[in-house]
Amino acid sequence: MKAKIYVTLKPGVLDPQGKAVAHSLHDLGFDDVADVRQGKYLEVELTTPDKKKARADLEEMCKKLLANTVIEDYRIEIE
Amino acid sequence: MKAKIYVTLKPGVLDPQGKAVAHSLHDLGFDDVADVRQGKYLEVELTTPDKKKARADLEEMCKKLLANTVIEDYRIEIE
Numbered sequence: 001m002k003a004k005i006y007v008t009l010k011p012g013v014l015d016p017q018g019k020a021v022a023h024s025l026h027d028l029g030f031d032d033v034a035d036v037r038q039g040k041y042l043e044v045e046l047t048t049p050d051k052k053k054a055r056a057d058l059e060e061m062c063k064k065l066l067a068n069t070v071i072e073d074y075r076i077e078i079e
Numbered sequence: 080m081k082a083k084i085y086v087t088l089k090p091g092v093l094d095p096q097g098k099a100v101a102h103s104l105h106d107l108g109f110d111d112v113a114d115v116r117q118g119k120y121l122e123v124e125l126t127t128p129d130k131k132k133a134r135a136d137l138e139e140m141c142k143k144l145l146a147n148t149v150i151e152d153y154r155i156e157i158e
Contacts, residue, residue: 006120007120008120008122018121021121021144021145024144025140025144028140028143028144030136030139030140032125032126032127032132032133032136033123033124033125033126033140034124034125034126035123035124036121036122036123036124037121037122038119038120038121038122039119039120039121039122040117040118040119040120041085041086041087041117041118041119041120042097042100042115042116042117042118043087043115043116043117043118044112044114044115045112045113045114045115046111046112046113047111047112047113048111053111054111057109057111060109061104061107061109061112064107065100065103065104065107066100
């Protein structure tokens with residue numbers, strides 16, 4: 001089973017990496033760019049066929065390792 | 080207008096960062112994890128109302144800055 005995890009900074013948390021990307025895009029002439037926020041994207045391949053267990057495991061993985069829940073949100077999609 | 084960009088390593092390209100995450104998940108007891116691939120996720124806010132121009136611009140941004148098209152694929156979603 002394949003899962004997709006999106007980790008993004010919470011609204012209001014400063015994103016220097018995104019700001020740097022926005023700045024570089026302006027330098028390249030893309031003046032339409034108002035803002036950029038950068039996050040993480042993970043594809044996790046699981047051996048369990050149990051979707052419910054998979055979701056519970058993935059939630060725990062996000063809380064324990066993949067996301068810093070103080071400043072980051074995460075979203076899980078199971079295929 | 081808001082766009083989401085997903086940058087992922089092409090199949091076959093070695094992903095040491097993903098391997099490290101998978102290893103850490105195993106150490107935490109998540110034995111169901113078969114593989115992890117890590118990518119980038121970007122949210123770009125554009126001022127242009129023209130969807131066609133936006134898509135063309137975003138394609139160019141990916142090719143010029145956001146993705147290394149030798150080893151990475153990208154996917155653009157416009158909301």
